[in-house]
Amino acid sequence: xxxxxxxxxxxxxxxxxxxxxxxxxxxxxxxxxxxxxxxxxxxxxxxxxxxxxxxxxxxxxxxxxxxxxxxxxxxxxxxxxxxxxxxxxxxxxxxxxxxxxxxxxxxxxxxxxxxxxxxxxxxxxxxxxxxxxxxxxxxxxxxxxxxxxxxxxxxxxxxxxxxxxxxxxxxxxxxxxxxxxxxxxxxxxxxxxxxxxxxxxxxxxxxxxxxxxxxxxxxxxxxxxxxxxxxxxxxxxxxxxxxxxxxxxxxxxxxxxxxxxxxxxxxxxxxxxxxxxxxxxxxxxxxxxxxxxxxxxxxxxxxxxxxxxxxxxxxxx
Ligand code: MN
Numbered sequence: 115x116x117x118x119x120x121x122x123x124x125x126x127x128x129x130x131x132x133x134x135x136x137x138x139x140x141x142x143x144x145x146x147x148x149x150x151x152x153x154x155x156x157x158x159x160x161x162x163x164x165x166x167x168x169x170x171x172x173x174x175x176x177x178x179x180x181x182x183x184x185x186x187x188x189x190x191x192x193x194x195x196x197x198x199x200x201x202x203x204x205x206x207x208x209x210x211x212x213x214x215x216x217x218x219x220x221x222x223x224x225x226x227x228x229x230x231x232x233x234x235x236x237x238x239x240x241x242x243x244x245x246x247x248x249x250x251x252x253x254x255x256x257x258x259x260x261x262x263x264x265x266x267x268x269x270x271x272x273x274x275x276x277x278x279x280x281x282x283x284x285x286x287x288x289x290x291x292x293x294x295x296x297x298x299x300x301x302x303x304x305x306x307x308x309x310x311x312x313x314x315x316x317x318x319x320x321x322x323x324x325x326x327x328x329x330x331x332x333x334x335x336x337x338x339x340x341x342x343x344x345x346x347x348x349x350x351x352x353x354x355x356x357x358x359x360x361x362x363x364x365x366x367x368x369x370x371x372x373x374x375x376x377x378x379x380x381x382x383x384x385x386x387x388x389x390x391x392x393x394x395x396x397x398x399x400x401x402x403x404x405x406x407x408x409x410x411x412x413x414x415x416x417x418x419x420x421x422x423x424x425x426x427x428x429x430x431x
Contacts, residue, residue, distance in 0.1 A: 115167060115407075115408060115417060115418065115421045115422075116167065116169050116421060116422050117166065117167050117168045117169060117391050117404065117407070117421045117422055118168070118169060118170045118171075118172070118390070118391065118421070118422045118425035118426060118429075118431060119163075119168050119170070119171045119172065119391060119392045119393050119395070119400075119403075120172045120214075120272065120324065120367050120369070120390055120391075120392045120425060120429075121174070121242075121272070121274070121326045121367055121369035121370075121392040121393065121394050121395075122171040122172060122173050122174070122392070122393060122394070122395045123152065123173070123174055123175070123176040123177075123394070123395065123396070123397070124152060124153065124155055124173050124174070124175065124176065124200070124203070125152040125153045125175070125176045126153065126175070126196060126199045128192065128195070129175060129176070129179055129180075129192070129196065130176075130178055130179070130182065131152065131176070132148060132152065132176050132177070132397070133145050133148035133149045133152065134149075136293075139289050139290065139293070147396060148396060148397070150396075151395070151396035152176060152396055155173075155203045155206075155207075155211075156206075156207075159171070159395070159396075160207065160210060162395065162396075162400040162401070163210065163400065165400065165401055165404075166393070166400035166401050166403065166404035167404055167408075168393070168400065168404070169209075169210070169422070170209075170210060170211070170212055170431060171210065171211055171212070171395070172211075172212045172213065172214055172239055172425075172429065173200060173203070173204070173211055173212070173213050173214070174213070174214040174216065174242035174272070174274070175196045175200070175216045175242075175244075177244040177245070177274050177275060177276050178244045178245075178276045178277070179192075179193075179196065179216050179244050180192045180193045180196070180216065180217075180218050180220075180247075181219065181243070181244040181245060181246070181247045181248075181276055182247075182248065182276075183218070183220065184248065186218065186220040186221040186224075187221075189218035189219075189220045189221065189247075190218045190220075190221050190224040190228070192218070193216045193217055193218040193225075193228055194228060194231075196216040197213075197215055197216055197228065197231075197232050197236060197238070198236075200213045200216075200236075200238075201213065201236040201237075201238075204237075212237075212238070212239050212429065212431060213232070213236065213237075213238040213239065214238060214239065214240050214241055214242035214272060215228065215229055215232035215233070215236075215238045215240070215241040215242070216241075216242070217229055217241050217243055218247075219243060219247040219250070219252070219257070219260075220247050220248065220250075222256045222257055222259065222260055223259070225260055226259055226260050226263045229241055229260070229263060229264065229267070229269075230263060230267070233267050233269055234267075239269065239270075239429040239430070239431065240269040240270040240271060240272065240324075240429065241264075241269065241271050241272070242271075242272040242273075242274050243271060243272070243273055243274065244274045244275075244276045245273065245274065245275060245276030245301060245302060245305055246276065246279055246301075246305065248279070249279035249280075251305055251308050252271075252273070252305065252308070252309060253308040253309050253311075253312035253314060258317075261314060261317075261318050261321065262318070264318075264321060265318040265320055265321055268320070269429075270322040270323065270324050270365065270428055270429070271321075271322075271323055271324070272323075272324040272325075272326070273302055273305055273306060273323060273324070273325060274302070274326065275294070275298030275299070275301060275302045275326070275327075275330075276298070276301065276302075277292065277293065277297070277298070277301070278292065278297055278300075278301045281297075285297055294370070294397070298327075299327060299330045299331055302325065302326075302327075302330045303325070303329075303330035303331050303332050306323060306325055306330065306332065306360075306364065307332075307339075307356070309323065310352075310356050310359040310360070310363075311348070311349065311350065311352070311356070312349075312350055313350040313351075313352055315359045315362070315363045316352060316353045316354075321363055322363060322364075322365060322428065323363055323364050323365070324364070324365045324366075324367060324390070325364055325365070325366055325367070326366075326367045326369035326370060326371075326392060326394065327367075327369055327370050327371050327394075328366050328367075328368060328371040328373075328376045328377065328379075328380045329360075329364060329366030329380055329383075329384065330366075332360050332364065332366075332383075333360070333366060333379050333380040333382075333383035333384055334376075334379055334383075336356075336357035336360060336361075336383055337357070339355075339356040339357055339360070340355045340356055340357050343355065343356050360383070360384070361383070361384055361385070361388070364384065364388065365384075365388045365389070365390055365424070365428065366380050366384055366388065366389050366390070367389075367390045367391065367392035368389070368390070368391050368392055368403065368406070368407060368420070369392035369393060369394040369398070369403075370393075370394040370397065370398045372398075372402055372403055372406035374406075374410055374411060377389070377410055377412070378411075378412075381412065381416065381420075386412070386415075386416040386419045386420060386424075387419060387424060388424070389419070389420045389424065390420060390424045390425045390428075391403070391407050391420050391421045391422070391425070407420060407421060
């Protein structure tokens with residue numbers, strides 16, 4: 115079945131490289147694979163897409179990108195450079211690639227302008243933000259003009275995992291535990307919950323957030339979110355219960371989560387209209403992700419929605 119994939123990464127010169135940064139962390143075969151594929155945007159990548167039946171990959175700069183840049187001015191120019199690079203690569207394969215904007219959130223006004231440029235001039239389909247920027251989260255008041263523009267443009271924002279700003283001791287001693295084994299899901303699910311608890315979605319009721327990895331565990335936790343929300347004093351009074359915002363404002367992708375039980379839970383929690391296929395290329399295997407969704411025990415109309423229809427509608431592809 116035809117597919118659109120939304121959490122598909124590239125790397126270009128001048129940015130942190132997952133493979134190189136994790137040289138003492140990853141198995142050598144994984145490092146080689148990442149080195150070979152992350153910066154490659156032609157034959158290898160297209161061949162992996164073809165083998166997996168992926169029509170379109172929506173590309174984004176690999177985490178953390180400029181999100182860890184301390185110098186705001188450098189973040190602004192580096193993000194522009196990443197977006198220009200991506201636009202040029204998309205132009206070489208316009209029917210196969212689309213793009214998510216990379217944004218310098220350190221400088222909120224510049225981030226608004228860059229988002230606008232990426233959507234209206236470069237034809238990108240939304241933004242992918244690699245989590246917090248030096249410990250500042252997207253519920254911060256400085257980002258209200260950003261969300262206002264996101265709402266006006268009608269594009270989704272993908273919140274992608276990144277390392278926690280400060281690593282808690284529970285992650286000590288076990289390579290990978292602070293990263294994609296567990297820490298990134300806790301970090302990114304927490305980030306999305308901050309947006310909900312801040313009242314962002316009451317203020318902007320049309321916003322859509324995308325989370326990878328089957329919604330970073332949130333679909334599994336809806337009852338508990340509501341149950342525990344009731345016992346804490348809120349910072350902001352919300353119009354609805356937390357689970358309602360998850361259901362109305364969050365799309366989950368299957369990136370890096372080829373597990374039928376998790377898919378069943380995500381569909382049951384959010385509805386098949388809010389689940390979208392993805393790989394997390396090249397950190398995960400395109401063919402494995404494709405075989406998973408092709409064989410998943412879901413109805414054919416659901417499979418169509420998840421494989422491409424939801425993404426085509428949300429991203430106006
Ligand atoms: Mn990813």
